[in-house]
Amino acid sequence: MSVSPAELSETLRRKDIRDRWFLSAPALILIGVASAGPLLIVVLYSFLAPGSYGDVKWAFSTDGWFNVFFSRDIFDETVSLAEAHFSIFWRSIRVALATTVLCLILGFPTAYFIATRPPHNRSIWLFVITIPFWTNMLIRAFAIQEVIRTEGLVNTLLLKLGIISAPIQMLFTDFAILLGMTYVHLPLMVLPLYASLEKLDFRLVEAAYDLYASRLNVLLKVIVPLVKPGLIAGSILVFIPALSSYVIPRVLGGGKNLMIGNLIELQFGQGRNWPLGAALSVTLVAIVLVALLFYVRNVGKSGGGAHG
Amino acid sequence: MARNVARNFSIKRLPGFATIAMLCFFVLYLPIATLVVYAFNAGTSIAIWEGLSLRWFASAWQNQQVIDASIRSLQIASVAAVIATACATLAALATTRTTPYRGLTFKYSMLNIPLLVPEIVTAVALLILFSRIKVWTGYSGLGYLIAAHSAFCVPFAYLPIRARLENMDLSLERAAADLYATPYKTFRYVTLPLLWPGILAGLMLAFVISLDDVVITEFVKSGGQDTLPTYMLGQLRRVVTPEMNAISTVFLMLSLAIVTVFFFISRNPQKDEP
Numbered sequence: 001m002s003v004s005p006a007e008l009s010e011t012l013r014r015k016d017i018r019d020r021w022f023l024s025a026p027a028l029i030l031i032g033v034a035s036a037g038p039l040l041i042v043v044l045y046s047f048l049a050p051g052s053y054g055d056v057k058w059a060f061s062t063d064g065w066f067n068v069f070f071s072r073d074i075f076d077e078t079v080s081l082a083e084a085h086f087s088i089f090w091r092s093i094r095v096a097l098a099t100t101v102l103c104l105i106l107g108f109p110t111a112y113f114i115a116t117r118p119p120h121n122r123s124i125w126l127f128v129i130t131i132p133f134w135t136n137m138l139i140r141a142f143a144i145q146e147v148i149r150t151e152g153l154v155n156t157l158l159l160k161l162g163i164i165s166a167p168i169q170m171l172f173t174d175f176a177i178l179l180g181m182t183y184v185h186l187p188l189m190v191l192p193l194y195a196s197l198e199k200l201d202f203r204l205v206e207a208a209y210d211l212y213a214s215r216l217n218v219l220l221k222v223i224v225p226l227v228k229p230g231l232i233a234g235s236i237l238v239f240i241p242a243l244s245s246y247v248i249p250r251v252l253g254g255g256k257n258l259m260i261g262n263l264i265e266l267q268f269g270q271g272r273n274w275p276l277g278a279a280l281s282v283t284l285v286a287i288v289l290v291a292l293l294f295y296v297r298n299v300g301k302s303g304g305g306a307h308g
Numbered sequence: 309m310a311r312n313v314a315r316n317f318s319i320k321r322l323p324g325f326a327t328i329a330m331l332c333f334f335v336l337y338l339p340i341a342t343l344v345v346y347a348f349n350a351g352t353s354i355a356i357w358e359g360l361s362l363r364w365f366a367s368a369w370q371n372q373q374v375i376d377a378s379i380r381s382l383q384i385a386s387v388a389a390v391i392a393t394a395c396a397t398l399a400a401l402a403t404t405r406t407t408p409y410r411g412l413t414f415k416y417s418m419l420n421i422p423l424l425v426p427e428i429v430t431a432v433a434l435l436i437l438f439s440r441i442k443v444w445t446g447y448s449g450l451g452y453l454i455a456a457h458s459a460f461c462v463p464f465a466y467l468p469i470r471a472r473l474e475n476m477d478l479s480l481e482r483a484a485a486d487l488y489a490t491p492y493k494t495f496r497y498v499t500l501p502l503l504w505p506g507i508l509a510g511l512m513l514a515f516v517i518s519l520d521d522v523v524i525t526e527f528v529k530s531g532g533q534d535t536l537p538t539y540m541l542g543q544l545r546r547v548v549t550p551e552m553n554a555i556s557t558v559f560l561m562l563s564l565a566i567v568t569v570f571f572f573i574s575r576n577p578q579k580d581e582p
Contacts, residue, residue, distance in 0.1 A: 030459050039425060041437055138540055156355075202319060
């Protein structure tokens with residue numbers, strides 16, 4: 001019956017770990033069944049042949065993947081690069097990057113402003129910035145639509161002020177998408193930036209001023225390098241959902257300015273080409289993974305701040 | 309320092325930053341404010357103001373489709389939030405306050421998957437899986453939507469609970485154990501009451517996230533299973549009347565109320581998230 005303390009603690013530890021697996025089982029199973037697992041099915045589907053009325057035929061085929069990159073002329077069977085797809089991918093990346101930059105330009109001063117308020121006021125300001133984030137994305141897109149439509153607030157105001165003589169078509173343009181995306185994703189930039197800025201040691205800033213640094217130099221050479229983890233975290237948090245947006249381009253782009261998300265939807269709706277849709281989905285996930293790897297490389301586990 | 313004070317020089321000030329910040333706050337609220345104002349418009353346009361009226365609230369209230377969709381939304385969100393929070397609480401207990409063990413990283417990654425994978429891809433994946441299951445089993449109830457919502461709400465419920473656990477004082481539980489409390493009693497009378505605000509915060513986050521979801525619901529729902537957001541998405545294609553504004557306004561108020569309560573619950577521990 002003599003058990004050494006080391007053995008005992010080892011047994012206890014093993015039991016503890018086993019208990020922890022039991023505790024996490026429900027969450028893991030739920031996510032496995034209704035989130036992570038289905039992703040594997042998407043990979044599988046990308047290698048099957050399309051069925052005639054949607055769905056798939058159970059036969060191995062690389063057509064889905066072929067069609068992501070190439071298109072075959074239906075008359076003379078010539079193969080060319082799928083320019084439509086490339087242009088939509090390229091467009092999506094461009095829009096997502098532009099959104100990220102705009103969020104950065106607007107979000108950095110906002111986060112800085114909040115971080116330099118007296119401590120007891122900061123959470124109120126943060127709350128004010130996050131409220132729109134917790135309201136329905138569709139409602140926010142609809143709100144933007146209302147403001148920029150031809151007879152909307154912005155056009156009416158500009159007309160009254162005599163700045164323009166005829167209403168500007170803003171809705172259903174790239175501008176509308178960019179505006180909506182920036183509007184929707186701004187809090188995702190502000191939160192991690194704030195988390196970094198809040199920890200900023202202002203003695204370093206003071207030291208820089210004492211050494212005759214200009215304001216611009218203090219900002220670019222002291223503050224920005226110190227909050228780099230927050231900058232990268234915020235950019236990734238904006239870039240990824242912006243790249244895969246579906247609702248904003250649909251509501252504000254009016255169906256002609258497609259992004260990857262809408263292209264994927266098309267294949268499962270009117271296009272009835274599920275394998276192509278699956279292959280496009282996997283491609284999107286791959287791009288997201290590259291962005292995440294970049295994040296891990298540059299910020300790693302040193303902590304990038306709050307999560308949206 | 310004396311020199312700086314003398315020149316009234318603030319080291320924290322950066323010119324123009326406060327202006328941009330104020331502009332951001334203004335622009336964030338302008339569209340929402342416009343939307344709410346036009347909900348009270350007496351006319352049929354969402355752009356031309358014709359006087360104050362509550363007619364669109366009344367018309368939304370009498371619209372059976374809206375009522376059905378709202379009830380469905382609330383049903384799904386309540387059930388999904390409870391399931392997600394229960395799972396997330398257990399998972400948080402299993403992944404905090406321990407030295408790293410084999411499988412911990414795996415658990416972290418799994419718990420984050422719903423956050424990292426683009427929603428449209430999850431939606432497509434679930435469409436594929438559930439359409440198969442529908443054919444096999446013949447069941448086409450709300451279960452699919454509830455399962456999908458529960459799964460992607462787990463990370464949102466998990467974050468505040470985990471934050472709360474990590475800031476909790478381990479010595480209280482040790483003291484309970486020293487006083488011969490069984491592990492169950494320690495959990496029931498010490499850990500759980502301390503954890504409660506985190507659980508409540510997680511529950512509310514999960515509820516709001518489920519209530520707001522458009523993309524996954526749009527793909528997973530069977531015919532006649534519109535939630536309020538998917539109903540609105542469908543309506544946006546047609547000519548929009550201020551009834552949409554009225555519905556949105558009520559929806560906004562609900563989210564706002566929940567988020568405000570969440571804010572005050574999670575403010576107490578003075579630390580962290582979100």
